[in-house]
Amino acid sequence: MEDNKRYPELRRRLSPGWWTANRHYTMYMVREWTSLFVALYSLIFIYGLSLWAMGSRADFLSFLKNPAIVGFSLIALVFTMYHAATWFYLLGAIAPVKIGRSRTKPWQALVLNLILLVIISYLAIWLLVLR
């Protein structure tokens, strides 16, 4: 057989800006990047908890009331909500539930999970704070 590797291999590789090529890629990248805020917020919160564990509840609360932390938390909340919504949607896309002859749509999983999120969050706040 003829040697088909006579010429240098030409393969179009991904360029650093590949994710700007179409809307789906960009949305995927936004979804992945928003997870950074989730991670950063977790680290900040763990640090806050360590203040409480080693110091006092007042240290913890004053750390959380720092305007920079409040500001970051608000930004992180927006990105976390977006990140959660994308995964709720994907959950519906990869694990549709069969009801009778039809299957559930991804947006139905999104709506149901958002409702559950609100209910569970409220229950947690009620148990820990309001009760």
Next chain:
Amino acid sequence: MSQDIATIRVTRYRPEKDAKPFFQEYKVPYRHDMVVLDALNYIKAEIDGSLTYRWSCRMGVCGSCGANIDGEPKLTCASFLHDFKGRTITVEPMPNFPVIKDLVVDMEDFMEKLVKIKPWIIREKETPPEQGEYKQSAQELERYSQFSSCINCMLCYAACPIYGLNEKFLGPAATALAYRYIEDSRDQGKDVRFPVVHEMEGVWECTLVGECSVVCPKGVDPMLAIQKTKILGATNAIKSLLMPRGGH
């Protein structure tokens, strides 16, 4: 019937002559029912016989004629010229594959992966034909039928950035076909296919970009197959942890 003129920009790359690929522009008169593949055939027949591309059936069945049309992986036989009216149509070879010449890419890697997942029904023991066929209900068929529509056109690989970064990734179509047999009630080859789909560069490499399912010309959802395979693998692992002596 009046004819419009389409301007088509095609990637040319002849490794024996060209150091780098370049674009060549052609003007093609077309009718309303003509597709990009018809334009390529017109160029080859009437303008430039050296243009090289793959094609066979012209009806979205053989999966030979995939290319990047205006940056999107598509079958050239399923892309109407009138949809691009008034603008130049750019036709490039599918990305993520080595280019052999012009629009022709090297399919070897995918072919090897296809064989690896053993895309046929595996039985522990074959029964003679006289004993009849392996029966299957409509519900059992429904579990895998969409995945059996794959025509191996590799558009999903061209759309997959994970494959673009790491060509060892088993990829969308091969996994969709592996899942097609794993879910087939007549198949008994799960133990043969599981190690292939669950190795490091198997399904776990996928990060759910989802573009494979967007570009599939046959309505197959490889992203779904990959995630379902992950779920099967994870539940199997938990089962074997809880019931080491056979929880199948």
